Amino acid sequence: MFNQVKCLVALILSTMIGMSAFAQTNPAANYPNKPIRIIVPFPAGGTSDVLARLLGQKMGEAWGQTVIVENKPGASGNLGADIVAKATPDGYTLLLMDVGTLAISQSLYPNLTFNVDKDFAPITMVAYSPHLLVASNKMPFNSAPELISYAKKNPGKLNFASAAGSGSANHLAGVVFAKQAGIDWAYIPYKGGAQAITDLGAGQVDVTFNGMTGTYPHVKSGTIKLLAVSSAKRNSVIPNTPTVAETIPGFLTGSWQGILAPAGTPTPIVNKLNAEILRAMKLPEVREALKTAGADPYPMTPQEFDKWLNAEVLAWGKVIKDNNIKLD
Structure with missing residues (x-):
């Protein structure tokens, strides 16, 4: 009987040691075992x-x-991105933002406190x-076309809401549009798209580009009016709305969330997070919510997302250089 107890104890200890060793070699085994923070570096909405x-x-x-979403707006998204770049790399602090804006920062801010290529582990495009x-x-x-005609007849009269601040993807969309259309307008910086759209509805600013997900509900409510969509082809949610490219050939911008x-x-x-997020993106209610908001799911592996982000850094860097864009 004593030998049987010894064997049982030895088996339990061996199992515990094996489980401990597995947890050490596979840190995802017990992940997550506490709340996760998702930092959004823009205001709510x-x-x-x-x-x-x-x-x-x-x-x-x-x-x-519990998954907690924390809004940390400031510096065109760089404030929140910096928080995540410097966070403990254990999977409990994540960043969800317009990765076009993140890619732009590398070329626009000479004193950026983080390096887009080195300080993040891409999980997936969303x-x-x-x-x-x-x-x-x-x-x-x-x-x-009517906007361009009005701007040419009234030079300097229009103002453009830079929905996520100077240097954001929204701002650069306005810069490229104005340059290719041959018009000029003043740029009014905002910390996020929600406040820019609110002020647009109140008539405090005149025009802007902003992500469809956060903007289309205000179009449907009639508080602002829709002129065009920036996708390469007409959007299935708003098929009667022309693309900007129908007026300015080749024009393509958008909000890429990752x-x-x-x-x-x-x-x-990273792989466990990728698998769970991609699983969630396949849920009918999530896909329907994305479609209703005018967004297309864009799942990627971490490797694909890393490659895409590096390419975006180079592409936006060229836009900034070619247009001599600098922060005021």
């Missing part, structure tokens, strides 16, 4: 915020853990939603 809360809810339900070219209802134009972790996050945890 914008595209990134909407998607973070949608996916965070599904992740929390699947894992039985969705693409085109920018909507929208205007205040007080404006006399109702299409992109999720990243701090560099050094263990690969098994």
Whole structure:
């Protein structure tokens, strides 16, 4: 009997040691075992915020853990991105933002406190939603050609809301549009798209480009008017709305949302996050929510997302250099 007890104790100890060793070699084994933070570096109500809360809810339900969305606006998204870049790389602090804006920062800010290539572990792209070219209802134009005609007849009169601040993807969309259309307008910086759209509805600013997810509900409510969509082809949600490219050939911009972790996050945890987010993106209610918001799911492996992000850094760097864009 004593020998049987010894054997049982030895078996239990051996199992515990094996489980401990497995947990050490596979850090994703017990992940997550505490709340996860998703940092959104823009105010509540914008595209990134909407998607973070949608996916965070599904992740929390699947894992039985609280997923907290924290809005940390400032410096065109760089403030929140910096928080994540410097966070402990354990998978419990994530970043969800317009990765076009993140890619732009590398070329626009000479004293950036983080390196886009080195300080993040890409997890996956989430969705693409085109920018909507929208205007205040007080404006006399109702299409992109009418906007251009009005701006040429009234030089310097229009102002453009830079929905996520100077140097954001929204701002650069306005810069490229104005340059290719041969017009000029003043840029009014905002910390996020939600406040820019609110002021547009109140007639305090005249026109902007902003992500469809955060903007289209305001178009449907009639508080602002829709002029054009920035996708390569007409959007299925708004098939009667022309693309900007029908007026300015080749014009293409949009809001690319992605999720990243701090560099050094263990690969098994990155892969586990990738698998769970991609699973959530396949849920009918999530796909329907994305479609309703005018966004297309854009799932990627971490490797594909890393390659895409590096390409975006180079592409936006060229736009900034070619247009001699500098922060005031």
